[in-house]
Structure formats: C-alpha cells, structure tokens
Amino acid sequence: MFVYADNAATTPVSDAVFNAMLPWLHDRYGNPSAIYSVGREAKAAVEDARVKVASLIGARPEEIVFTAGGSESDNYALKGTAYAGRKKGRHIISTKIEHHAMLHTLEWLEKQGFEVTLLDVDSDGLVSPDDVKRAVSDNTILISVMAANNEIGTIEPIAEIGEIAAAHKIPFHTDAVQAYGHIPLNVREMNLSTLSLSAHKLRGPKGIGALYIKNGTHIDTFLHGGGQERGRRGGTENVAGIVGLGEAAYQCSLHMAEDAKRVTALRDRLIAGILPIPYSRLTGHPTRRLPGNASFCIEGIEGEAIVLTLDSLGVMASSGSACSSGSLDPSHVLMAIGLPHVVAHGSVRLSLGPQNTDAEVDYLISAVHKTAEDLRAKSPVWENNAPMWAKFE
Amino acid sequence: MYSEKVLDHFTHPRNVGEIADADGVGTVGNPRCGDIMRFYIKVEDGRISDITFKTFGCGAAVATSSMATELIRGKTLDEALQLTNKTVIEALEGLPPQKIHCSVLAEEALRAALVDYYTKHNLPLPKELETTASCDVCCRNEPRCDK
Numbered sequence: 276m277f278v279y280a281d282n283a284a285t286t287p288v289s290d291a292v293f294n295a296m297l298p299w300l301h302d303r304y305g306n307p308s309a310i311y312s313v314g315r316e317a318k319a320a321v322e323d324a325r326v327k328v329a330s331l332i333g334a335r336p337e338e339i340v341f342t343a344g345g346s347e348s349d350n351y352a353l354k355g356t357a358y359a360g361r362k363k364g365r366h367i368i369s370t371k372i373e374h375h376a377m378l379h380t381l382e383w384l385e386k387q388g389f390e391v392t393l394l395d396v397d398s399d400g401l402v403s404p405d406d407v408k409r410a411v412s413d414n415t416i417l418i419s420v421m422a423a424n425n426e427i428g429t430i431e432p433i434a435e436i437g438e439i440a441a442a443h444k445i446p447f448h449t450d451a452v453q454a455y456g457h458i459p460l461n462v463r464e465m466n467l468s469t470l471s472l473s474a475h476k477l478r479g480p481k482g483i484g485a486l487y488i489k490n491g492t493h494i495d496t497f498l499h500g501g502g503q504e505r506g507r508r509g510g511t512e513n514v515a516g517i518v519g520l521g522e523a524a525y526q527c528s529l530h531m532a533e534d535a536k537r538v539t540a541l542r543d544r545l546i547a548g549i550l551p552i553p554y555s556r557l558t559g560h561p562t563r564r565l566p567g568n569a570s571f572c573i574e575g576i577e578g579e580a581i582v583l584t585l586d587s588l589g590v591m592a593s594s595g596s597a598c599s600s601g602s603l604d605p606s607h608v609l610m611a612i613g614l615p616h617v618v619a620h621g622s623v624r625l626s627l628g629p630q631n632t633d634a635e636v637d638y639l640i641s642a643v644h645k646t647a648e649d650l651r652a653k654s655p656v657w658e659n660n661a662p663m664w665a666k667f668e
Numbered sequence: 669m670y671s672e673k674v675l676d677h678f679t680h681p682r683n684v685g686e687i688a689d690a691d692g693v694g695t696v697g698n699p700r701c702g703d704i705m706r707f708y709i710k711v712e713d714g715r716i717s718d719i720t721f722k723t724f725g726c727g728a729a730v731a732t733s734s735m736a737t738e739l740i741r742g743k744t745l746d747e748a749l750q751l752t753n754k755t756v757i758e759a760l761e762g763l764p765p766q767k768i769h770c771s772v773l774a775e776e777a778l779r780a781a782l783v784d785y786y787t788k789h790n791l792p793l794p795k796e797l798e799t800t801a802s803c804d805v806c807c808r809n810e811p812r813c814d815k
C-alpha cells in the first residue's frame with residue numbers, strides 16, 4: 276500500500292485546482308497588465324482569486340498581495356514592517372518555534388541592528404500571552420507568533436496575543452502557512468496587521484502564496500519592480516499559480532469545516548493506534564492541534580531511520596531528528612518543548628489531509644508498529660522492552 | 669541524498685544481531701548524538717570468522733555498519749586493521765557530506781571490538797590500535813564526549 280502522510284510538508288494538488296489552472300498555463304497566456312482583451316481576462320482571473328483568498332480570513336481583497344509562497348510572505352512581513360517602523364523602535368518579539376523562514380529572517384534583522392526577543396513555549400508548544408505582554412517595551416515595533424506549528428501542530432492563542440498587540444498599538448504578524456485553509460482564522464477578530472499563507476499546504480500549487488496586509492499598515496515594499504500588486508510586489512503575476520491558490524481557498528471555504536471534522540477523527544484514531552507502542556509519546560498539544568497533525572517521539576530508534584523504514588513500507592512521513600535535518604541537534608521545536616535529546620532523536624510526524632482514508636490510517640498504524648519493532652530489534656540500546664540509555668552515558 | 673547501495677544496506681542490513689560467545693565487543697557513539705554502534709567479532713586462526721552489529725542511528729549509521737561487517741567478514745586480523753572509513757564509503761558508492769561521521773563511527777566500532785579482543789586474550793595491542801580515536805566524531809559541538 277502507498278500512503279502519503281506528509282501533508283504538512285506539501286499536499287497533492289486537487290482535481291479542482293488542477294483543472295482551474297490548466298487554461299492559464301497554455302491557452303490564456305495574457306499579461307494581466309495589458310489593456311487588451313487577453314490581458315483583461317488574465318487580470319480578471321487574478322482579481323477573482325484575490326477575492327477568494329481574502330474571504331477565507333475575513334479580509335478585503337485589496338489587502339491581499341500575492342507572493343511566491345510562505346517564505347517570501349514571511350520575509351516581506353518581517354523586513355517590510357521592521358524597516359517601516361525603525362524610526363519608532365528596533366525591538367521585535369517572536370517565538371522559538373517559528374519556521375526557519377521566520378527565524379533566519381529574524382537573525383538577519385538582528386545583524387541589521389534590530390533586537391529580537393524569542394519567547395519560550397511550554398511543553399505542549401503553547402506561547403503564553405502573558406509572556407508576550409511582559410516582553411513588550413516602548414521600543415517594540417512588531418510582534419509575530421505563528422498560528423500553528425508545522426512540526427507538532429500546536430495551535431497558538433492568536434486572538435489573545437492580538438488583543439495585547441492592539442492595546443499597545445504594535446503591528447501583529449502571524450505565519451499562518453500551516454493554519455490557513457485548515458482552521459478558521461479571522462484577521463479582524465485576531466487584530467492582525469499581516470498574515471502569511473502558502474498555496475501548497477491546502478492542495479494548491481507550490482511557489483505561490485500571499486501576504487494579507489491590513490489597510491493602513493506601514494510596511495516597506497519588499498520586491499521592487501513594475502507596478503504590479505498596486506506597487507507592493509513587482510513582477511509579472513504567476514497567473515496560473517494565483518488561480519490555483521484562489522481555487523484552493525475557494526474549495527476550503529466550501530469544505531473546511533467538514534474536512535476538519537473528518538481529518539481530526541482520522542488523526543485521533545491514528546494517535547490512539549500509535550501510543551500503545553511502549554516508550555512512545557505524542558508531541559504538541561493533545562487537543563489544541565491542527566486537524567491533520569500526528570507527531571510522536573518513539574524512544575530507542577532514530578527519526579531518519581523511521582522515515583526510511585516507513586518509506587520501504589510505502590509510507591511517506593517526516594522527522595525532526597538531528598540526522599534527518601542534517602544538523603547535530605534535533606529540531607529547534609523539539610528542543611523548545613523541552614524534550615531530552617534521546618527522546619527527540621526518535622521523532623516522527625505523520626500529517627493527514629482530507630484525501631486520506633480510514634483504510635490508510637489502519638495501514639499507517641500497523642506500519643509504525645512494524646517500524647518500531649524492526650528498528651528496536653537492531654538497536655543496541657533496546658533491551659528487555661526498554662531503552663537502556665544509562666548504559667551508554 | 670543516499671545512493672541505491674546505502675538504501676539497500678539500510679533496508680536489508682547484513683549481519684545484524686549479537687554473538688553470544690563473542691571474542692571481542694566494541695561499542696561507540698553516545699545517546700545524545702543519536703548514534704550508537706556495537707560490533708561483535710569471533711576470531712578463529714587469526715581470521716574474523718564471524719562479525720555482527722547492532723546500531724541505533726540514522727540510515728547511514730545502519731548502512732555503514734552493515735557494509736563494514738560485510739567487508740571484514742573472513743578477513744585476517746591484519747587486514748581488518750587496515751579498514752578505513754574511506755573504504756566503507758567507496759563500497760557504499762558515496763555518502764552525503766553530513767553523514768561521513770557515520771562511516772568514521774563504523775571504523776571505530778570495529779577498532780573497539782579488536783581492542784577488546786586483544787585485551788581479553790592478553791595479546792599485545794598492535795600499533796595500529798594504540799591510538800584509538802575518541803567518540804567525539806559525532807559530537808563536534810561538544811568539547812569531548814568520551815564517556
């Protein structure tokens with residue numbers, strides 16, 4: 276059996292999205308900036324997509340700027356807001372569990388003279404709104420907290436943090452790449468100034484995303500060029516990609532609630548099926564988590580080896596272990612929730628989508644059990660059904 | 669990414685297991701780093717008549733263990749002393765740069781098993797084994813982790 280269970284990494288393009296995109300890759304090639312008919316129809320398609328992307332989060336169409344994906348949106352939001360605010364202050368608040376598109380941009384901003392506070396999270400991966408409040412100073416020009424974490428699925432208290440940001444009149448950004456199209460988000464209720472999203476996490480194509488920018492937000496242009504996107508982002512529009520993102524957002528507006536319910540049920544069954552493995556644990560919050568995210572640590576075996584063994588059984592999954600990331604430490608997220616190295620090494624993430632089935636979940640459960648047994652049989656630390664870490668320290 | 673050879677040795681590792689009456693056992697690596705290898709050897713008439721391993725670690729850790737045991741099985745002790753991580757890498761048709769340390773670990777696991785053999789049997793240690801490297805190949809971010 277083949278089971279794709281890495282929907283947090285990327286998702287299969289849906290038939291609806293594929294069919295919506297096709298004409299714009301071939302027959303309908305006009306440049307949206309051109310004033311003749313072929314250009315006007317492309318422009319209309321882009322504007323139609325903008326309405327669909329905006330309406331899913333309660334934004335106005337003119338508040339949506341199309342980008343080349345989540346990473347660009349994060350770069351734009353952080354650099355644009357920081358530079359627009361640098362006369363007021365230099366302090367930025369974010370968290371230790373952000374995606375690298377955020378963390379590496381923040382590191383770069385530090386080199387440019389900005390000061391960055393990265394907040395801790397608790398053992399479930401939750402950011403505390405009180406910590407945000409305490410970190411705010413007169414010098415703070417931006418608060419940015421991800422809507423939901425890509426590795427462990429924890430959903431952050433964005434509305435509460437938004438209230439704090441609003442009370443202090445500080446711009447508030449969220450990286451909603453994992454959340455958009457999966458859980459309800461409302462930019463007004465959450466007091467957001469900017470929000471990053473990416474099409475390929477909601478069954479749209481790769482390399483296209485958007486940044487919501489609330490009307491009136493001070494933000495510097497990130498990609499200078501022609502006057503596209505009302506001067507905010509130069510470059511001839513990726514029309515097919517934009518149409519694909521629009522269709523993906525539209526499909527979510529029709530099916531999100533029902534899909535979330537079904538996927539959550541699949542996820543909970545998957546979690547219940549895997550946790551009986553001795554010395555295994557769930558990572559992330561038990562209930563405040565993305566519908567599709569089931570992430571674990573299984574002691575005594577190593578994450579990359581888990582991924583490769585699952586691959587040999589036809590299962591596509593991922594891991595935040597050190598070896599799978601090519602670094603010496605397990606992922607910064609697993610470290611931030613306080614897992615010991617020996618536990619974090621056994622990380623595996625299965626992420627489901629609406630296209631996954633009950634039969635696939637059954638197969639995933641048996642594949643993970645088999646993987647744990649096989650690798651533990653080869654592992655020198657596994658003796659008498661327990662990991663003997665102490666013997667090796 | 670991994671070569672077909674590496675994937676083959678990961679998915680179908682040769683010589684996995686323990687030898688109950690091993691003549692030498694060597695364990696290297698540490699839990700914090702995420703890879704631990706243990707090699708078991710049986711020596712008969714100056715030859716490594718049997719060799720097995722158990723490994724906790726990534727794909728490359730398992731594949732290098734498997735390949736190292738394949739290369740050593742049946743070799744004389746003198747030949748075994750000449751095994752380097754380079755030979756293991758070549759036999760695996762290459763390793764990604766960040767996985768080279770796994771092959772070093774395999775070389776060290778073999779050397780540790782040989783040291784154990786010579787020591788247990790009160791034999792003089794060959795000069796090749798006098799300088800046993802520390803296990804900190806995997807922990808370059810730590811000063812030294814030779815526990």
Ligand SMILES: Cc1ncc(COP(=O)(O)O)c(C=O)c1O
Pocket residue numbers: 283284343344345346347349374376421423424425450452453473474475482484
């Ligand atoms: C939370 C989060 N932010 C940002 C990104 C980057 O998005 P993209 O791959 O579209 O650049 C991802 C996806 O990998 C993500 O999960």
